Amino acid sequence: MSVVVNQVIKAYAEIDRPIFDGFTTTVFKGEILAILGPSGSGKTTLLNLIAGIISPDRGSISINGISTSQLQKQKKIAYAFQEDGLLPWKTAEQNIEWPLTIGSKTPTLGNPQEIIELMGLRGAEKQLPNELSGGMRQRVNLGRALITYPEVLLLDEPFGALDAFTRLRLNFDVSRILRESSLTTILVTHDIEEAVLLGDRVMVFSAPPVRITKEIIIKTRLEDRNQFWLESDNFRDIVKQLREKFLIQDHEG
Amino acid sequence: MKVKNALPVLFGILLLLIWEYVPVVFDVPKYLLPRFSEVIGSLVDNKETVRINLSITAYEAFIGFLFGSSLGFLFGVVVAESRVIRDVISPYLIGVNAIPIIALAPLIIIWFGSGVTSKVIMAAFLCFFPVTVNTIKGLTNRPRVFERLFMVYGASRYEFLVKFKIINALPFIFSGLKLSATYASIGAIVAEFTGADKGIGFAILRASYNLDSPRLWGYILLAGLLGLSFYGLVSLVERFTPKHFRHGTSV
Numbered sequence: 286m287s288v289v290v291n292q293v294i295k296a297y298a299e300i301d302r303p304i305f306d307g308f309t310t311t312v313f314k315g316e317i318l319a320i321l322g323p324s325g326s327g328k329t330t331l332l333n334l335i336a337g338i339i340s341p342d343r344g345s346i347s348i349n350g351i352s353t354s355q356l357q358k359q360k361k362i363a364y365a366f367q368e369d370g371l372l373p374w375k376t377a378e379q380n381i382e383w384p385l386t387i388g389s390k391t392p393t394l395g396n397p398q399e400i401i402e403l404m405g406l407r408g409a410e411k412q413l414p415n416e417l418s419g420g421m422r423q424r425v426n427l428g429r430a431l432i433t434y435p436e437v438l439l440l441d442e443p444f445g446a447l448d449a450f451t452r453l454r455l456n457f458d459v460s461r462i463l464r465e466s467s468l469t470t471i472l473v474t475h476d477i478e479e480a481v482l483l484g485d486r487v488m489v490f491s492a493p494p495v496r497i498t499k500e501i502i503i504k505t506r507l508e509d510r511n512q513f514w515l516e517s518d519n520f521r522d523i524v525k526q527l528r529e530k531f532l533i534q535d536h537e538g
Numbered sequence: 539m540k541v542k543n544a545l546p547v548l549f550g551i552l553l554l555l556i557w558e559y560v561p562v563v564f565d566v567p568k569y570l571l572p573r574f575s576e577v578i579g580s581l582v583d584n585k586e587t588v589r590i591n592l593s594i595t596a597y598e599a600f601i602g603f604l605f606g607s608s609l610g611f612l613f614g615v616v617v618a619e620s621r622v623i624r625d626v627i628s629p630y631l632i633g634v635n636a637i638p639i640i641a642l643a644p645l646i647i648i649w650f651g652s653g654v655t656s657k658v659i660m661a662a663f664l665c666f667f668p669v670t671v672n673t674i675k676g677l678t679n680r681p682r683v684f685e686r687l688f689m690v691y692g693a694s695r696y697e698f699l700v701k702f703k704i705i706n707a708l709p710f711i712f713s714g715l716k717l718s719a720t721y722a723s724i725g726a727i728v729a730e731f732t733g734a735d736k737g738i739g740f741a742i743l744r745a746s747y748n749l750d751s752p753r754l755w756g757y758i759l760l761a762g763l764l765g766l767s768f769y770g771l772v773s774l775v776e777r778f779t780p781k782h783f784r785h786g787t788s789v
Contacts, residue, residue: 338689357692364690370683374705374780387701388692433691 286349286361286436286469288312288335293344295330304330306494307344314349317463317470317507319484321477321527323534326490328473332439335471336364348437348469356436358389363435367442369426371414377401377421378410381428395432403462404428420451427459438463440472444479456482457511464507477527481520482510489530499530572752577759580752587741592760595726595738598654602661603722603768607715610666614673619699624674635667639725643732652733661725665718672714676707712776719768727761738764 290310296303304327312318320328333339334346337353348356356362363384371380382397401410404424414422423443430438444452460483463470474480480487481503489499501523505514514520557574560566568576581588617624617631643660650656680703688698704711723738730739738757745754 333686336686336690338686357690360691362690364686366683366686368681368683370681370687372702384691387688387697388694 287314287316288348288437288469288471289346290331290335291345291347293334293341293346295327295334295339295341300493302493303342304493304495305341305344308495310488310497312469312471314469315467317472317483317485319472319474319480319487320490321474321480321487321531322490322495323492323531324475326492327495328490329441331495332364332441332471332473335437336362336439360384360388360433361436362439363430363433363437364439365423365426365430365441365443367445369414369422369443371422371425371429373414376411376413377406377417377425380414380425381406381410381432384429384433395434397432400428400432403431405458418451419447420455423447423455424458427462431462436469438468438470440470440474442474445475452476452479459483460507460510477524477531478515478520481523481527482515487523487527489527489534491534498534499527501526569749569751572755576752577755580750581756581760584753588756588760591736591738591741591757592764594654594736595657595723595730595761596764598657598726598729598737599661599722599764599768601654602658602663602725603665603718605658606662606665606722606725607669607718609662610669610714610718611673611711613666614670615677615699615704617670618674618677618703619695631667631670639664639728640731643729646729647733652735657726657729657734657737660729661722664721664725668717668721669711669714672710672717673707676710677703679710680706708779712772712779715772716769716776719772720765722768723761723764 288311290308293305293308294303295305308331320331322328330339334341335348335353337357346353348362353362372383375383378397378401381400382395385395401407404427406421406424406428409417409421414425417425426443430440444455447455456479463483472480472483484503485507487499487501487503488497490496491498503523505519554574557571559573561568561571561573572580617627639660642663646656646659646663650659677699684702684706685698688702693701726737727739727742730737731743734740738761742754742757742761745751745757
């Protein structure tokens with residue numbers, strides 16, 4: 286499903302400038318869009334708008350022409366946050382299947398065992414969140430997002446709090462999962478390398494009101510993005526371009 | 539018994555020994571400080587009266603605790619769920635809570651008579667606020683991520699309240715209940731001071747009029763034990779809730 290953000294205006298009373306002032310973009314079906322930008326540049330606000338958690342002041346957001354609220358009811362939008370938001374009184378397995386028990390009264394499809402296998406959580410499914418490592422918690426967080434077979438996956442810095450090694454390992458796992466699915470994914474991150482590793486397209490946001498200051502399409506196929514590619518000139522060149530853009534933006538204030 | 543558990547018991551025994559021997563060693567008159575054994579002797583000698591007084595106060599305090607904390611919980615939920623109600627009511631809530639219970643007691647006796655009802659109401663009044671305040675704190679104190687999570691899956695407000703907020707607030711609610719448990723007997727006893735013909739409060743007052751120090755101390759001891767046993771009862775209920783429910787998502 287493609288996500289169309291059309292002429293969106295969104296302002297908060299406590300901030301003098303609007304976050305979005307006529308912002309327009311499209312995320313194509315099956316595409317992984319990675320968004321980079323300074324703190325407070327509206328990255329999470331965009332995800333919240335697409336998820337239907339907040340509404341635009343003006344403009345519209347539709348997914349294949351369907352409103353977000355309708356898709357929300359069908360649980361076709363999934364969202365994984367940086368703070369994993371795992372319910373501390375539920376086991377890993379219960380957290381994963383939790384979206385099936387909430388909201389719409391019509392039964393939602395979902396196979397927890399399949400997700401446990403996919404996320405490499407076999408053996409840890411009966412553990413409570415406080416018994417799991419940060420990496421395992423994020424695997425449960427992602428598994429919970431995938432349980433309803435969503436069409437759109439929103440990732441808000443899900444690996445932001447992890448150490449570099451766990452983060453890289455999860456990046457490769459997520460890359461594999463996204464490659465095998467046809468999910469339309471929007472990933473918000475502060476990590477340029479992560480954005481390049483996972484994204485089909487990387488977008489850089491300015492400070493509000495948000496403009497897209499740079500956009501790079503990553504031509505290397507997802508399946509070819511392995512540890513060797515991370516050492517390649519191609520990867521380093523893309524990262525360099527984005528880093529330079531960041532530094533210029535930062536300098537311009 | 540582990541050393542950690544044995545220490546409070548040993549400390550208690552030491553206090554009782556001091557209590558027993560200080561009046562003897564320093565020749566303190568009985569009406570100022572009777573010996574511990576005299577206090578216990580006085581309670582045993584009047585065990586039937588003591589039993590009646592204790593059971594009356596325990597009954598008033600228990601019913602008051604049930605009413606007060608249930609109402610406190612429900613009121614806490616309503617206030618926490620509505621920002622308007624919270625903003626309007628909060629100053630009055632603090633004001634009413636600041637009224638000394640002893641000042642309120644005569645009024646409640648005038649309204650509800652000197653029977654059990656007025657004591658139950660006093661106990662309930664004292665139990666109400668700790669549970670209300672802690673319920674509000676528990677329901678409003680949570681990481682934002684859970685609100686977003688429930689919204690993404692189209693959960694209703696009621697679902698968010700029942701399936702998350704209340705469970706998450708349990709550690710706070712239990713703190714309120716434990717406070718209330720000790721306040722319940724205080725409420726009942728203070729009400730008995732004002733107008734009663736039975737109960738620990740009434741017995742304390744009568745013993746003081748008669749300068750019957752051993753009995754006075756005995757009932758004071760019983761009042762403390764009553765509060766302690768209510769506290770223990772709530773702690774026991776808390777222990778039966780699954781361990782992971784007792785943590786919540788601290789912010």
